[in-house]
Amino acid sequence: MGLRESKKLAAWRAIRTAALELFEERGFEAVSVEEIAAAANVSPRTFFNYFASKEAVVFDQDPEQREHWRALMADRPADEPLWDSLTAILVGFNQLLGDRIPLQRRLKDRSPALAQSSWEVVGEQFLADLREWTTSRTPEGDPMPAALKLNVALAAQNTAYQTWGPDEPFDGYLERLKCCLRQAGAGTASTPSSASNS
Template sequence: MPHQETSLRDRKRRAVQDEVTRAAVELFIANGFDETPVEKIAVAVGMSERTFFRYFSTKDDVLERLSAHWRTHTTQLLVDRPADEPTWIAIRRALDAFVESTTTDDFALPLLRLLYTTPHLYGRHMLKMRLWREGFVAAIQQRRPDEAEQTVRIQAAVAVACFESAREAWVACDGERPLAELLDAAMAEVWPIA
């Protein structure tokens, strides 16, 4: 019985975090990150500022929650790819869910634009890219335990560089070119993906 209570509590917590995240992202996009105080986010979801801090330590953590979700999900998708699939193709296919979600999410493009143009957020974003790289390293090592560590680290670093280059290009063209196409082009510069 305690397990069910914890599970229900966790589900309620995640639901509140989802609601706060959505409201915060909308406010960040509309008003700017620095111009959106925690108090305004709390009011938007009908809670006190104190209650907000039960769910997030800072407003930066709201954005980290989104990034952490996709890092974890994509890394697991990479681990789950067929064992005989070449690493480069497995990485590209593991990114499919992220690319599809990003393309269909109405806030993805303006949020990325905000990340790239707000110095504080961009610095944190670059730290998150390191976490993506470390996640890919762990996933590749799990898939290919005999691969040299340096080779794995290079594969992961180059994959994240291609991923980030594609997202930057997507923002630069204001979404006119599909993100999947831009990612394919970036990765194909390094190694064939077809």
């Protein structure tokens, strides 16, 4: 792998774990980038070589995880209905994140700044990849139906996330997610939708 790359990954993780510990301890707003950098033994300037913003350190995913969710996407059979694929990918992704979701939720609940902070639920890179994957599945015609399904699936995820009490176990969230996806997908059924073809 090379010393350079491994050091880089190590630094990334050092910064993130340091930051998350501090955030959990004192809240997002009460911790400055300077402190995070100090706790991770890097210069404040270096923090921004790794994360585009203070928020990003909460939402960005470990670079190694990217391979995992790309596999999730790649593994969907080409003839599977789009909605089923999206469901499988989202559930898989949320399982992949696991205990990071509750942590993130705890931080969000305590920090107005974080709560308002775009990032639908988790991951900016994941979302970009998912959008790309989705459009790659829409060979011809207007992309609206596919984009709609994607956004509806994300809406289901949001709903699960929002209605999930912070006390409930993580499994409860996953259950809820599946439930929301099922309900939201009722009409978006696998059929090409008799009225949608050009």
